Amino acid sequence: MPKVKESNAAKVKAIVNEFKDFTISPTEKLFCQVCSCIVKHEKRFFVEQHLATLKHKKGIEARTTRSSALQQAFIHPVQLNDFTSQLVRAFASSVIPLVKVQHPSIRKLFVDLGKTVPSESACRQKVFELSEADNQKLLDKLSEKELFFVMDETHLRGKKFLHTLCGTLDKPESCFLVKCSVLDRSPNSQKIIHELDDVVKELKINTEQVNLLISDAAAYMCCAGKVLKEVYPKLLHVTCVAHLLHNCALKIKASYPEVDNLIAKVKASISKNRSRAADFDSCGIPPQPIVTRWGSWLNATQYYAERLPQVKEIVNAWEGEGVIVKSVKNSVNDPKLTSQLTEICLHYNNISNLILKMESCTYTIKEAHADLNALDFGKDPLELKNYIKKRLDKNDVKQIMELQRQDISPALYAKLQKCQPTSASVERSFSLLKSFLRPNRNFKDSVSNIPHYMKLYYNSGLK
Incomplete structure (x- = not known):
């Protein structure tokens, strides 16, 4: 019988x-773990020849010359899991795809450091384990503490997401x-209510610990807030x-169409034309406002208010x-521009700086109440002061500062006044x-x- x-x-x-120094590569070839390279295996001579190389x-x-302590830490399964956890945490917190652990340069780096690189599938499994471990840490961290929640939803890449953040007072x-x-689908008030209830159950906290909900002023959020305040007795x-101030900026934008037209036309004329953009080197490239970035339109008006003569000369x-050149020339030479820009600077120039101040996580409800009441819009042609007052009357910021509820202790009022009054933290989570x-991600x-x-x-x- 012939040999098979x-x-x-x-x-x-x-x-x-x-030979324990070799393993099988994903392509079913012979891989040397010591040298991090593929070795010929067709004949035993090739393997023996590689083993005899200086490298x-x-x-x-x-x-073999590493310390026994390092070898034990490397061999022991608990320590190996610790290294895998550290690797996965580092990659996840740096937004590096886990598929990169397969890259030869990454594998060689860790092999040179004396580490066995885990497989991609092991790293992905570790993500779920670490997520569960973090949930337990959160349970311990938030246990028996007075809490606040921040909630909001967004629409990204054709998907809808709802984020719930939690912190201690x-x-x-x-x-x-x-x-x-x-x-x-887009959430409604019932979805917000159920979502917060689910989080409270998952964190195993009682209703007395839920003290504050921070959100935007969308109708479904306000409706959910009213219902939740009946369920959670101390909730504000x-x-x-x-x-609120961003909405004021949008009202200003709608009230001065000629200024808005100028900003839009200049942005369109230079966004894809480097030669035109270069013409602004002497006075600085005009800001290009983004609708979702709070106060960016007001920052652009400040630029044109300070440099309108230079912009006219350039354009x-x-x-x-x-068509683009004609339209931008018509907008920059509009006779209403000077008076409108002057009016914005005279009455509403302080809004953008206050919005920037409010984006900080250390900004407090007490500071917000004082700053909003201290806003001075002069003659205030758009009556924004009345608009802000009406919104504050419906906002529990007023209740917190005026100590209106008798069932809340002074100590809790003091903590609430030091809490953040904005949902900037959840907006940052959407950016992440x-x-x-x-x-290029596989999600x-x-x-x-x-x-x-x-x-x-x-x-x-x-x-």
Whole structure:
């Protein structure tokens, strides 16, 4: 009977069983763990020749001369898991895809440091384990503490997300992402109520610990807040004061169409034309406001108020009869511009600076109440002062500052007044979420995994 030729996989397996320095690569080739390279295996001579190389001998020598303590820490399964955890946390908090652990340069780096690099699948499994471990840490951290919650939803890359953050009134400048929900449709008040109830149950906290809810002033959020205050006896609902001033900025924008037209036309004329943009080097590139960035439109009006003559000179010098050039020339030469820009500077120039101040996590309800009441818009042609007053009357900021509820202790009122009055922290979590939704990430068909990664990312400072 003729001899059956040994298969390639069988050859590799036999060598791996005989020599402990080798393993099987994902492509079923012979891989040297000491030298981090593929070795020919067709003949035993090739393997023996590699073992005799200077590079392999030095690698063996470096490995054997390590201290016994390091070897034990490396071999012991608990320590190996610790290294895998550290690796996964580092990658997740730096938004590095876990697929990068397969890159040869990454593997070589850790091998040179005396570490066995875990597989990608092991790292992915570790994400879920670490997420569960962090949940337990949160339970311990929030246990028996007076808490506040920040909630908001967003729409990114065709998906809807609802984030719930939680923090303690003892340290209101920091909060943690306790739930990232992927939604199939836009939330309503019932969804917000159920979401907060689910979080309270998951954190195993009692109703007396829920003291403050911070959100935007959307109708469904306000409706949910009213219902939740009946369920949680000490709950107060604060609508974001930064959103309030952003709405004021949008009212100003709608009331001065000529200024808005100028900003939009200049932005369109230079955004994709480097030569036109270069013409502004002498006075600075005009700001390009973003709708979702609070107060950015007002910052742009300040730029044109200070540099309108220079902008006119630059734009009028442009040659060509294109639609864009004609429209920007018409807008910059509008006779109403000077009076409108003057009026904005005279009455509403202080809003953008206050919005910037409110974005800080250390900004407090007490400071917000004082700053909003101290706002002076002069003649206030748009009656924004009345608009802010009406909004504050519906906001529990007023109740907190005027100590209106007798069932809340003075000590709790003091803590509430030191708490943050904006939802800037949850807006930052959405900015971080964009990193996981980039086109080059593989979450497109597995968005259910995103909450675990987001918790590791946002709560990376949790101890």
